[in-house]
Amino acid sequence: MEREWEKWEDKHKGMFDPVLRNHDTIGLLAMDKEGNIAGGVSTSGWANKMPGRVGDSPIIGAALYVDNEVGAACATGLGENVIKTAGSFLVVEKMREGYSPLEACKIAVNRLKKIHSKEKNHQVAYIALNKNGEHAGYSYKNGFEYAVVTNNSSQLIQAAFLNK
Numbered sequence: 520m521e522r523e524w525e526k527w528e529d530k531h532k533g534m535f536d537p538v539l540r541n542h543d544t545i546g547l548l549a550m551d552k553e554g555n556i557a558g559g560v561s562t563s564g565w566a567n568k569m570p571g572r573v574g575d576s577p578i579i580g581a582a583l584y585v586d587n588e589v590g591a592a593c594a595t596g597l598g599e600n601v602i603k604t605a606g607s608f609l610v611v612e613k614m615r616e617g618y619s620p621l622e623a624c625k626i627a628v629n630r631l632k633k634i635h636s637k638e639k640n641h642q643v644a645y646i647a648l649n650k651n652g653e654h655a656g657y658s659y660k661n662g663f664e665y666a667v668v669t670n671n672s673s674q675l676i677q678a679a680f681l682n683k
């Protein structure tokens with residue numbers, strides 16, 4: 520078992536990023552016809568994580584936050600960074616202040632840039648939805664996509680990003 524872990528660790532050296540390690544939290548934000556908002560996240564966890572590690576998905580305000588008066592946000596990527604910035608809560612609070620979903624997601628990603636200026640090799644991405652049904656996604660690094668499904672359409676959107 521330990522040998523397997525060492526082999527795996529060797530293969531993934533330098534890949535601190537759970538997305539590069541092929542893991543990804545699935546986040547869903549939904550609005551019903553009355554305009555009520557709900558959300559959920561389901562994490563893949565993180566293969567070969569430290570024993571006892573708690574990711575961002577079970578922590579309210581980290582990988583998910585929903586306030587039916589304002590909107591909702593969820594995150595994927597390196598959970599430690601999302602937790603340290605109370606990321607989804609931050610996005611929703613920024614929408615409460617009047618920022619658009621895209622602006623709010625950008626603020627949360629930029630907060631990461633400030634606290635992790637030396638650590639470039641990680642990914643965090645947010646999606647957000649407000650009470651007007653406006654939505655956005657924004658990621659730290661390139662390559663994040665999110666899907667938008669309505670009664671009449673379904674599309675995959677390439678999110679804007681901060682760093683290549």
Ligand code: ASP
Binds near residue numbers: 544545573576594
């Ligand atoms: N956010 C998850 C975590 O850090 C990783 C993932 O995106 O699955 O636990």
